[in-house]
Amino acid sequence: MSAGLAGHRVTTAGAGPADRRGTTGTGPADRHRTTAGAVLAELRERARAVLDPAHYDYFAGGVGDEVVLGGNEAAFRRLALLPRVLRGAPTRDLSVDLPGGRLAAPVLVAPTAFHRLAHPEGESATARAVAAARTVLVSGVASTVAIADVVAAARSVDPDAAVWFQLYPQPDDEVTACLVRRAERAGCTALVVTADSPVLGRHRRDAEHGFHDLPAGLAAENMRDLPGAAPGALRDIAMSPAVSWAHLDRLRASTSLPLWLKGVLHPRDAVLAVEHGVSGVVVSNHGGRQCDVVPAAVEALPAVVDAVAGRVPVVLDGGVRCGGDVAVALALGAAAVGVGRPVLWGLAAAGEAGVARVLDVLRDEVDHLLALCGGRDLADLTRDQVVARSAGVCARCG
Numbered sequence: 001m002s003a004g005l006a007g008h009r010v011t012t013a014g015a016g017p018a019d020r021r022g023t024t025g026t027g028p029a030d031r032h033r034t035t036a037g038a039v040l041a042e043l044r045e046r047a048r049a050v051l052d053p054a055h056y057d058y059f060a061g062g063v064g065d066e067v068v069l070g071g072n073e074a075a076f077r078r079l080a081l082l083p084r085v086l087r088g089a090p091t092r093d094l095s096v097d098l099p100g101g102r103l104a105a106p107v108l109v110a111p112t113a114f115h116r117l118a119h120p121e122g123e124s125a126t127a128r129a130v131a132a133a134r135t136v137l138v139s140g141v142a143s144t145v146a147i148a149d150v151v152a153a154a155r156s157v158d159p160d161a162a163v164w165f166q167l168y169p170q171p172d173d174e175v176t177a178c179l180v181r182r183a184e185r186a187g188c189t190a191l192v193v194t195a196d197s198p199v200l201g202r203h204r205r206d207a208e209h210g211f212h213d214l215p216a217g218l219a220a221e222n223m224r225d226l227p228g229a230a231p232g233a234l235r236d237i238a239m240s241p242a243v244s245w246a247h248l249d250r251l252r253a254s255t256s257l258p259l260w261l262k263g264v265l266h267p268r269d270a271v272l273a274v275e276h277g278v279s280g281v282v283v284s285n286h287g288g289r290q291c292d293v294v295p296a297a298v299e300a301l302p303a304v305v306d307a308v309a310g311r312v313p314v315v316l317d318g319g320v321r322c323g324g325d326v327a328v329a330l331a332l333g334a335a336a337v338g339v340g341r342p343v344l345w346g347l348a349a350a351g352e353a354g355v356a357r358v359l360d361v362l363r364d365e366v367d368h369l370l371a372l373c374g375g376r377d378l379a380d381l382t383r384d385q386v387v388a389r390s391a392g393v394c395a396r397c398g
C-alpha cells in the first residue's frame with residue numbers, strides 16, 4: 001500500500017518482529033509506525049529477557065533509592081517545546097562540531113562500563129555501530145575490550161571515526177599518565193575526565209545480587225600492565241576523594257588532546273573547569289548512579305550553560321530517551337547529548353545492529369522534530385522555545 005501523504009510513502013511492508021538478538025527493524029516504514037521512545041523501551045525489555053538479572057540490574061540500577069534515576073527522565077516530561085512556524089527547510093543539518101570530533105547528529109554515546117556483560121563482542125560491536133552512525137563513542141576506562149581494539153573496531157568501519165577515552169583521574173599520577181598514553185597511542189581524539197565519583201555510589205541492586213566482580217574471562221582490559229601491578233595483572237580503578245583540580249591540571253598539561261570534564265552540576269565548577277583549560281563540559285549526574293540527592297541533569301543544565309557563557313561547549317547526559325528530550329536539551333543550550341543505558345539495551349538485544357537502531361531512531365526523530373519546530377539546523381532550537389508542561393502525560397512512561 002502506498003499513500004502520497006505529504007510526499008511520504010506510507011507502506012505496510014517492513015521488518016517483522018525482531019528475534020531476541022537478531023533483526024531490529026530499521027526500515028523507513030518502521031519509522032512511520034513507532035517512536036524512538038517505544039523502540040528504546042522495547043529494546044530494554046529484550047535486554048531484560050536475555051541478560052543475567054544481576055547484569056541487567058547493574059546496568060539499569062541507580063544509587064540509593066533511585067530518586068535521581070527516575071528523576072532524569074521525569075524532568076524531561078515536565079518540559080515542552082514551542083515550535084516556530086514558516087521558517088523551516090526541506091532538509092535539515094543535524095551535524096555538530098565538537099572538540100575531538102564531528103557528529104552527524106547531536107547524540108553521542110556516553111561512557112558505560114563492561115559492554116561484554118551485554119554482548120560477547122562488547123565495546124567492539126558498540127564502536128562499529130557508533131562509527132557507522134558517524135557520531136562519537138566515549139569509551140570507558142572500565143571497558144572489557146582494550147582501548148586500542150575499540151578504536152580499531154571503529155576505524156574498520158570509518159577510518160575517520162572519533163573515539164574518546166573516559167577516565168577517572170587516578171590518585172597516582174603515573175597510572176593516569178599511562179592511561180592517557182594508551183588512549184593517545186590507540187588514536188583517541190579526546191579525553192573525558194569523570195569528576196563525579198570521589199567515591200563509588202552505593203547500588204542497592206548490586207548488593208542484593210552480590211554482584212561485585214566481573215565473571216571469569218571478563219576484565220577491565222585498560223587496567224592491565226599499569227605501574228604498580230605485576231606484568232599481565234590488573235590494577236583496580238581507584239576512586240579517591242583526594243583527587244583535585246591539581247590532578248586535572250597535571251593531566252591537562254600532559255596531553256595535547258582536547259579534555260572534557262564530565263559530571264559537572266554546579267555552575268561554579270563549570271567556570272572553574274573553563275579556567276583550568278577544559279575544552280568542554282558534560283553536565284551529568286552519572287545517570288543517577290552516584291549521588292541520589294542531586295537535581296535531574298536537564299534541571300542543572302541551564303545554569304551551567306549560562307556560567308560557561310559559550311566559552312566551551314556543554315554536553316548533557318542522563319535520561320535522554322527520545323528525540324524530544326534531545327531537542328529540549330539542545331534548546332536549553334547543550335551542544336549535544338549523551339545516551340548511556342539505551343545503548344546497552346540495544347547491544348544486549350541485538351549487538352551492533354541494536355546499537356545502530358538506537359542511534360538511528362534518535363537521529364530520525366530529532367530530524368523530524370526539528371522540521372516540526374521550524375528549524376534548519378540545531379542552532380534554530382533556542383531557549384525561548386522551552387516552556388513548562390502543566391498537563392499531559394507520556395503514553396509510554398506516564
Ligand SMILES: Cc1cc2nc3c(=O)[nH]c(=O)nc-3n(C[C@H](O)[C@H](O)[C@H](O)COP(=O)(O)O)c2cc1C
Pocket residue numbers: 058059060072110111112113140141142166194262284285286287288289317318319320338339340341342
Ligand atoms: C552501567 C553503567 C555504567 C557506567 N559507567 C560509567 C563509567 O565507567 N564512566 C563514566 O564516566 N560514566 C559511567 N556511566 C554514566 C554514563 O556515562 C552516563 O552519565 C549515564 O549513563 C547517562 O544516563 P542514561 O543512562 O540515563 O543515558 C555509567 C552508566 C551506566 C548505566
Ligand SMILES: CCCCC(=O)C(=O)O
Pocket residue numbers: 113142237286289
Ligand atoms: C569502576 C567502574 C565504574 C563504572 C561506573 O561508573 C558505573 O557503574 O556507574
